Amino acid sequence: MPPFDIPEGDPFGPHNLPYGVFSPSGSQERTVGVRLGDHVLDAGAAARALGSPHAGLLARPSLDALLAAGRPVWSDVRRAMREWVTTPEHQEALAPCFHPLSTVTLHLPFQVADYVDFYSSEHHARNVGQIFRPDAEDSLTPNWKHLPIGYHGRSGTVVVSGTDVVRPSGQRKAPADAAPVFGPSIRLDIEAEVGFVVGVPSELGSPVPLDGFREHVFGLCLLNDWSARDIQAWEYVPLGPFLGKSFATSVSAWITPLEALEEARVTPPERTHPLLPYLDDSGAGPGGYDLRISVAINGKVVAEPPFSTMYWTAAQQLAQMTVNGASLRTGDLYGSGTVSGPSENQRGSLLELTWNGRDPLELPEGKRTFLEDGDVVTLSAWAPGPDGTRIGLGDVTGRVVPA
Missing domain, CATH: 3.90.850.10 (Fumarylacetoacetase-like, C-terminal domain)
Incomplete structure (x- = not known):
């Protein structure tokens, strides 16, 4: 089951939501993900499913575009993410966007410049x-x-x-x-x-x-x-x-x-x-x-x-x-x-x-x-x-x- 009900005390609950880049099981395509409990949310797929204006920014093979977008966008995306994963009405739309953490491949999340x-x-x-x-x-x-x-x-x-x-x-x-x-x-x-x-x-x-x-x-x-x-x-x-x-x-x-x-x-x-x-x-x-x-x-x-x-x-x-x-x-x-x-x-x-x-x-x-x-x-x-x-x-x- 996707982690809509996070166990109390989980350090990767909706108050955290760190960003990474992953490939789903059986795929070599990379995409931005957000960790929630022991699952990874496909951020781009979630944004598309909910009609978010940030879909193009999140459906990327690295965090580079999000990093370059600046603090107002960072705040908007984080605010949206927290709303998505804590609103019961979104559960049906988001369920296909979650992947068990144990099944995905994690990658270097951004291109290191200097x-x-x-x-x-x-x-x-x-x-x-x-x-x-x-x-x-x-x-x-x-x-x-x-x-x-x-x-x-x-x-x-x-x-x-x-x-x-x-x-x-x-x-x-x-x-x-x-x-x-x-x-x-x-x-x-x-x-x-x-x-x-x-x-x-x-x-x-x-x-x-x-x-x-x-x-x-x-x-x-x-x-x-x-x-x-x-x-x-x-x-x-x-x-x-x-x-x-x-x-x-x-x-x-x-x-x-x-x-x-x-x-x-x-x-x-x-x-x-x-x-x-x-x-x-x-x-x-x-x-x-x-x-x-x-x-x-x-x-x-x-x-x-x-x-x-x-x-x-x-x-x-x-x-x-x-x-x-x-x-x-x-x-x-x-x-x-x-x-x-x-x-x-x-x-x-x-x-x-x-x-x-x-x-x-x-x-x-x-x-x-x-x-x-x-x-x-x-x-x-x-x-x-x-x-x-x-x-x-x-x-x-x-x-x-x-x-």
Whole structure:
């Protein structure tokens, strides 16, 4: 039966309605879908069945047209979707438009234009500093409290949840080695992150201010920034991440619109340094999001990083990456950086969880410092919703396969 009567407490009820792209069972055609419970609503078919003016926008093989349409349209479509799935009179017309989630194939929901990744958790940055610069007076770099640090990644290797991740190969050199060697990474890691999806583009030469965030960003998703720590350590000086990051970035098949997360907005941590005007959000209201993330390896939860602790907000990140006049494109994706909290069980990477391999994790399959072939990593999350409900974010899963 189509899910007109959602069980109480379902995190994918009418209060959520994330967007994705799917192919029905037995078909290779892709179309926009909206998740409701354990079903997927064919958004284009539903719009046609109910005579919606948005039918042409939703009957597409990707979310790109919807992303580019802008916030007034995003709000109209979401309002219509919620009315469609909660009005009993629509049930007969909508019933043929639902597909069981277990029977469909999910795809990367939008064409990724540019990809940027940040480094915005103070707890993560301090842990990394303590691991690699234990004798430094301050574990943070001098610029960290003044701007969101980031790097430009590779959009062509962003993959949808469920895609296998091939263990990358490259140069690596341990401190005691006389010369570098080439081969598969032996320190393969994950980074639990949140990705933000840009809808409306901006003009080259025109920075996007803090208050432009909600006009340009459509929604968010979970993101796993796979990292080959040994390749990264040898290559990153002086220009930063390169091959140790660019082999794969996994994202959820479901994009949660910002409008679904109004109840989850929170004030970010207190700023300890004065900010330049373009980053000063002191009067901007709650710019953070209360997202409760879980990291599981082979089914066992190993960490629960809280996104509410992120020092730099998504609006500040957007302002930083455009302040030099860089333009936005529909489908731009930017990652929050690894999400870590103050407790040991809130660290969003194996680098931190095992303290660079010093303290192995105990799993049913044995000890882990970094990932082994066959390991399956799953990120999941929820956020507070209206009236005590939960907003579920789509999982991100990836299995490591040999080089």
